[in-house]
Amino acid sequence: MARSLLAPPTLGGLSLLESGPDDRYFDYCLEPYRPRRPWRGMLRGENIFWQSLALGGALDSLRPPLLALQSSLGPDMTVWGVKWDGTRLFWEVYIYDPLKEEPAATVSSLSTTLAPWLRVIPSVSESAPYVMVSFDLDPTIAARGTIDELNLYLTGEQGQAGRVYKVRSGEAELENTYRFLPPKTGIGQILPLIKASVFVDFSDPTHLARILIPELFACRKICVAKKRRCDAIYFSGVPVDRLLFFLRRFRYPAPLVEFLAYHQERFEHLLFDMGLDYRQGQDGAILYPKTSFYGTL
Amino acid sequence: MLTYKGRFDLTRFEDLTVTVDFHCHSACRFCIVQEGMNLFRGVSLERLRQAVDDNVKHRRYRRICFTGGEVTLEKKLFDYIAIARESGSFEHIRLQTNGRLLADMAFARRLVEAGVDEYFVSLHGHDAATQDHISQRPGSFDEAIRGIANLAELGVCLMTNTVIHSLNVDHLPKIVQTVLPFRPVRMEFWGYIPMEDYADTLGFLVPMRQVVLRLREALSLLRASGTEARVKYVPKCLLGDFADQHDDAQPDVVIAERFFDPYPNFSCIYEGICEHSDTCLGLSHPYINKFGWEESLLQPTPRTRPFVEPDDGPAMGSDRPGEGVAPALDHPEWRILVDGVAERYGAKLSAVQLTRRSCVFTFVRGESSVEFVLSARDDKAPALARTPSFNLHYRAVRGPDREVLSALIRAAAEAVALRDRGGRLLDRRKGLIGAEAFRRHAREPFG
Numbered sequence: 163m164a165r166s167l168l169a170p171p172t173l174g175g176l177s178l179l180e181s182g183p184d185d186r187y188f189d190y191c192l193e194p195y196r197p198r199r200p201w202r203g204m205l206r207g208e209n210i211f212w213q214s215l216a217l218g219g220a221l222d223s224l225r226p227p228l229l230a231l232q233s234s235l236g237p238d239m240t241v242w243g244v245k246w247d248g249t250r251l252f253w254e255v256y257i258y259d260p261l262k263e264e265p266a267a268t269v270s271s272l273s274t275t276l277a278p279w280l281r282v283i284p285s286v287s288e289s290a291p292y293v294m295v296s297f298d299l300d301p302t303i304a305a306r307g308t309i310d311e312l313n314l315y316l317t318g319e320q321g322q323a324g325r326v327y328k329v330r331s332g333e334a335e336l337e338n339t340y341r342f343l344p345p346k347t348g349i350g351q352i353l354p355l356i357k358a359s360v361f362v363d364f365s366d367p368t369h370l371a372r373i374l375i376p377e378l379f380a381c382r383k384i385c386v387a388k389k390r391r392c393d394a395i396y397f398s399g400v401p402v403d404r405l406l407f408f409l410r411r412f413r414y415p416a417p418l419v420e421f422l423a424y425h426q427e428r429f430e431h432l433l434f435d436m437g438l439d440y441r442q443g444q445d446g447a448i449l450y451p452k453t454s455f456y457g458t459l
Numbered sequence: 460m461l462t463y464k465g466r467f468d469l470t471r472f473e474d475l476t477v478t479v480d481f482h483c484h485s486a487c488r489f490c491i492v493q494e495g496m497n498l499f500r501g502v503s504l505e506r507l508r509q510a511v512d513d514n515v516k517h518r519r520y521r522r523i524c525f526t527g528g529e530v531t532l533e534k535k536l537f538d539y540i541a542i543a544r545e546s547g548s549f550e551h552i553r554l555q556t557n558g559r560l561l562a563d564m565a566f567a568r569r570l571v572e573a574g575v576d577e578y579f580v581s582l583h584g585h586d587a588a589t590q591d592h593i594s595q596r597p598g599s600f601d602e603a604i605r606g607i608a609n610l611a612e613l614g615v616c617l618m619t620n621t622v623i624h625s626l627n628v629d630h631l632p633k634i635v636q637t638v639l640p641f642r643p644v645r646m647e648f649w650g651y652i653p654m655e656d657y658a659d660t661l662g663f664l665v666p667m668r669q670v671v672l673r674l675r676e677a678l679s680l681l682r683a684s685g686t687e688a689r690v691k692y693v694p695k696c697l698l699g700d701f702a703d704q705h706d707d708a709q710p711d712v713v714i715a716e717r718f719f720d721p722y723p724n725f726s727c728i729y730e731g732i733c734e735h736s737d738t739c740l741g742l743s744h745p746y747i748n749k750f751g752w753e754e755s756l757l758q759p760t761p762r763t764r765p766f767v768e769p770d771d772g773p774a775m776g777s778d779r780p781g782e783g784v785a786p787a788l789d790h791p792e793w794r795i796l797v798d799g800v801a802e803r804y805g806a807k808l809s810a811v812q813l814t815r816r817s818c819v820f821t822f823v824r825g826e827s828s829v830e831f832v833l834s835a836r837d838d839k840a841p842a843l844a845r846t847p848s849f850n851l852h853y854r855a856v857r858g859p860d861r862e863v864l865s866a867l868i869r870a871a872a873e874a875v876a877l878r879d880r881g882g883r884l885l886d887r888r889k890g891l892i893g894a895e896a897f898r899r900h901a902r903e904p905f906g
Contacts, residue, residue, distance in 0.1 A: 183792065194812055194813075346732075348731070349730075350732065353754065367750065367755075368749070368750065368751045376742075376744040376752075377724070377744055379728075
């Protein structure tokens with residue numbers, strides 16, 4: 163593998179974490195996948211996450227609790243999401259345990275693990291049938307030292323669909339619904355789901371292509387979500403070249419794009435997941451209030 | 460050598476295309492390699508010899524096609540042709556050319572005498588006004604037509620190629636009428652695919668609804684005259700009665716690898732449900748971005764075979780024949796548990812996958828496969844067998860060789876039993892994951 167002799171650009175003085183023989187490969191639902199290359203000489207996907215934290219000014223404050231979480235759940239068991247609204251980076255961390263196998267993957271354990279740095283305010287009954295819990299992170303949350311909202315994911319039929327509840331202290335409200343489908347053979351269900359929208363008028367034939375982006379269609383799973391103020395679509399199982407396309411397409415901060423471009427071939431073994439929140443603007447164009455991409459920690 | 464193998468069509472690879480130069484005396488407005496022109500190098504004579512020697516040895520290709528840029532501008536063209544001809548390994552030698560220099564009968568005759576028996580001439584307009592406007596070279600249409608006439612007179616195999624774009628889409632039938640008097644063997648029509656101008660800012664892409672209207676007229680004329688036709692980069696389902704003339708296959712190409720960096724990909728929204736998706740590329744991504752997925756226009760033919768999602772295998776593989784495929788997975792400490800078992804049954808271990816709670820070995824034997832699963836030892840859970848560290852299972856048995864796979868699984872279980880001395884951890888960085896780690900009550904949380 164040809165590599166530049168120049169020092170690789172990293173942010174925040176981070177050293178790069180190399181892939182190893184014990185690495186496991188999961189999508190953002192912790193479904194395993196077969197890596198595309200042997201691990202030797204490659205980098206762990208979490209490097210991108212740490213770089214984004216450094217770029218977003220949250221590395222120092224958020225790294226310790228996140229490392230504690232990683233240590234508690236085991237490597238590769240925590241899903242990270244990097245989010246971008248066009249002006250700022252923020253993050254979401256997901257803990258997934260659909261079969262309730264892992265004592266550390268509960269809200270109770272999460273609260274304990276994060277306690278030295280972040281106090282989890284909402285309380286959740288462990289009898290609630292949630293399969294995943296997630297929470298947002300940004301420098302403000304880190305400075306405040308409290309996690310005021312949790313997202314609880316409950317599945318529906320066959321685990322391929324579900325609902326997300328936003329849980330705050332003393333209240334919970336339905337945040338969105340979602341459904342996973344195979345992109346190619348499930349197109350007969352995907353199209354009606356996407357087009358059943360109050361946010362987008364699909365009489366313009368190009369709108370579908372702004373959402374079902376052709377460069378991302380060659381993925382392994384599509385998730386269609388209906389949110390309160392927009393719709394969303396997620397593409398799962400996408401190689402690094404298309405992650406790079408995605409970051410450029412949605413104008414992620416240049417240092418993050420440059421980092422990924424520089425190390426692209428060292429992430430070739432991985433598959434990533436990415437998502438778009440979308441709605442139609444007043445001028446008729448499709449707007450993306452937020453985009454995101456995912457990996458494991 | 461860059462190859463399209465596995466990318467377009469697995470069944471039709473008899474042509475080898477060799478790019479000898481990147482210069483041109485026309486300046487077609489829609490040219491997809493304008494930035495590459497005068498930048499990329501052609502294939503050297505030495506590289507050509509390697510490819511030809513390979514063909515002498517393996518007889519992979521029946522035809523060699525020299526192209527450019529404009530191939531007839533290459534000073535060493537006759538050296539290239541001689542190498543191909545003298546190898547005796549190709550049935551046909553073809554030039555892909557704009558035909559302008561063939562207006563010189565002596566030059567055309569010299570090419571024929573050198574062994575070039577097929578001529579694939581680009582013609583993008585039906586008259587001088589259209590073609591010269593497109594090529595930005597006054598006189599280019601007249602030269603090309605004289606070249607075509609010379610080829611007809613010399614009695615060689617004449618084919619034409621027309622790229623369909625906004626400057627000529629309305630003239631496709633007239634282009635056919637212009638060429639037919641020269642008795643072409645075949646006329647090809649290729650949908651325009653932007654490369655360097657990915658967003659089609661120059662506006663050469665044409666909505667398929669408009670393309671199909673004129674294209675079918677052109678194909679109808681060809682059919683009436685008994686002339687063969689081929690269409691590329693227009694979805695097969697849009698060709699109606701002319702669907703048999705669709706052909707998205709591409710030859711193997713010896714070319715500067717960077718040529719393909721901006722080469723667009725294709726998708727069809729009905730790929731997973733259409734019978735023809737294995738051979739029809741669908742629409743280019745620039746087209747979809749500009750005009751949409753055409754989900755109402757495209758007419759998928761229901762599949763009679765199950766759709767198999769293309770693996771990322773081709774991306775991992777070598778494009779050099781015989782050099783094998785890079786292993787996708789490498790968990791040596793786990794692989795060693797079943798090392799040597801597959802080979803005894805004529806199978807191979809195709810993957811070792813560590814999941815949240817298991818290690819999965821995939822064995823493949825021809826069309827058959829099976830997954831052999833190790834999970835943490837749990838004496839209360841059902842298992843095919845148990846070893847000190849694991850419960851052993853199998854799943855996902857596929858294909859006809861079930862008896863052999865059954866024996867293979869038994870042997871794999873025996874191998875694991877022999878090699879597992881206990882204490883093996885599915886996640887050794889975290890701690891033993893055994894029965895005690897499981898909350899037993901909630902396996903079916905919604906039941």
